[in-house]
Amino acid sequence: xxxxxxxxxxxxxxxxxxxxxxxxxxxxxxxxxxxxxxxxxxxxxxxxxxxxxxxxxxxxxxxxxxxxxxxxxxxxxxxxxxxxxxxxxxxxxxxxxxxxxxxxxxxxxxxxxxxxxxxxxxxxxxxxxxxxxxxxxxxxxxxxxxxxxxxxxxxxxxxxxxxxxxxxxxxxxxx
Numbered sequence: 001x002x003x004x005x006x007x008x009x010x011x012x013x014x015x016x017x018x019x020x021x022x023x024x025x026x027x028x029x030x031x032x033x034x035x036x037x038x039x040x041x042x043x044x045x046x047x048x049x050x051x052x053x054x055x056x057x058x059x060x061x062x063x064x065x066x067x068x069x070x071x072x073x074x075x076x077x078x079x080x081x082x083x084x085x086x087x088x089x090x091x092x093x094x095x096x097x098x099x100x101x102x103x104x105x106x107x108x109x110x111x112x113x114x115x116x117x118x119x120x121x122x123x124x125x126x127x128x129x130x131x132x133x134x135x136x137x138x139x140x141x142x143x144x145x146x147x148x149x150x151x152x153x154x155x156x157x158x159x160x161x162x163x164x165x166x167x168x169x170x171x172x173x174x175x
Contacts, residue, residue, distance in 0.1 A: 006042055008094035009065050010035070011101040016072050016087050025075045031068060038064040040120075119159040121166065125151045129172055141165040 014035060021027060038061060045057045069091060076084040094100050128150040138145045143157035143165050155162055155169075 004042075004046070005095050005097050006061055006065060008098070008100050009069070009091060010038055010042060012087070012090045012094055013065065013068050013072060015101060016076065020072065020075050020079070023079055025078065027075070028071060031071055034064055034068055038068065044120075119157060119162045121155050121162055122148070123153050123155065123166075123169060125153075125172065127151065129153075133172075134169075137165050137168050141168070 017027060017031065017035065041057055041061050041064070045054050045061060048054060073084055073088065076087050090100050131147070134145050134153065137143075141157065141161045141164055143155055143161050146154045146156070148154055155165060157165070
């Protein structure tokens with residue numbers, strides 16, 4: 001799928017975040033997390049944009065982007081008016097659908113048809129792990145575990161169940 005304005009906005013915000021860090025600005029802890037979550041949500045939306053449930057994801061994406069943008073532009077203003085104007089101009093051009101930032105094309109590894117509202121995480125192990133042990137965890141926490149490769153799994157479920165199952169799976173890293 002071609003770049004959507006939200007893709008370009010996200011890329012610009014990542015560049016702005018990186019530049020602000022280089023300038024020594026203190027970035028609120030939630031901003032990097034929100035940026036990662038926004039990218040995940042954008043990829044989820046792009047995997048199945050025809051799904052009516054994705055409309056609420058589109059709203060979430062815009063809310064995240066606006067919040068991140070407000071915070072980072074406030075920090076940019078501390079650097080200087082010209083600096084803020086430069087980044088505001090880039091964001092404005094992106095909102096008009098212009099390609100402002102070039103990026104490598106990569107295809108996201110999302111499973112089309114994954115239920116909306118499910119949390120998804122990917123875990124990579126140093127060595128393949130017993131499918132039987134993971135099936136027990138999946139059953140115990142009511143999650144779905146899919147093998148992408150021998151040493152990479154995707155976990156789907158509600159947020160709390162995924163968190164709890166990850167605590168159990170983390171013990172495998174100590175073995």
